[in-house]
Amino acid sequence: MTNTALITGASRGLGLALARSLAAAGWRLVLTARGAEELEKAAAELGATAIAGDVADPTHRARLAQAVPELDLLVNNAGGLGATPLPHLADYPLDVFDELLTTNVVAPLGLTQATLPALRRRRGSVVNISSDAATGAYEGWGGYGATKAALDQLSNVLAAEEPDVAVWWVDPGEMNTRMLADAVGAEEAANAGDPAAVAAALHDLIKGRPASGRVSLP
Template structure:
């Protein structure tokens, strides 16, 4: 009999939203290929969920190729891994340009590279792509210009990709503020503690993946 198990590839899967989504999809019976830079954390998650762990840096072209080879049949790609950039968050007038180039590489170029590498499998499966973005892509928040600019670029990349790939669902998803290490690094632990639980956001994201609406921007909060 043909294999009917759905397979998802999730980046940034060792903590925060990536970890919460991996748990949600595993509970629904998905086969998971997970990646993150922290090998020890990722291996623990993979052991918990019975998933495949491939630690590495998504800006590394060889790692991207390794991820694509690990999922020759793929139903869902989740580009969740991203970097906050310089902290404390600086104004654009003083943003270090080399740091901004690195941020673009992580938050924009790396997701596109992984999309390109996995598109043949996603086309064959009539699959889906989730690009995790932010309200910083559309709002003028002081200090968030560097990070927000990369997320705005990711949103437009997703928008055009959706027009070019009508057989693949493409959603650029704004999860809202979540109680994660990244938010704590930006605003402090006390303020971050009042944000949404990533598990609740992941449940909404799992519902989106299951219902497969038309491609577009989605806000989960």
């Protein structure tokens, strides 16, 4: 039986790298991201299904859930950085923080809720992409880190409530991605890890299916 994965934020970075790794192993993939052109290109490369849209939109989440009546893996990878340049919390614009909470916390929880029936049927897995900013006090990263800390705790409780579904909240470390470049500059980001190497480690985690918990990669 072919395994099916739904990956958000799959048009570039870690999402695309993981999609490539899973496709090479024969997985059926449903990919989503906001940028339709990049997403269609990735899907064409991998023989995947592309459903462009914003996971913060409940209608889009419902459409994704309908596309995966049987699901082995949900990867909540899509997320936002928030305000840039990274502000101190004393100056953090609350309207931006509210949007970031929706993108980084409400959206992955909503998609998890929508796909849980399919995941339960297949004793599937959920991967929520976290960050070391969820646990470390890094200047300027308070808004983003707070959303990832919230996602960690949601994952922790989900693991306790859904014993038949493996749940991992994963800190991938710094990667050379557009998001990191937006935060620290392209030159510094270029020295960060390769998303493909992190994706390989994440694929090994998925195959090994350890107990639910927080994982740091690679």
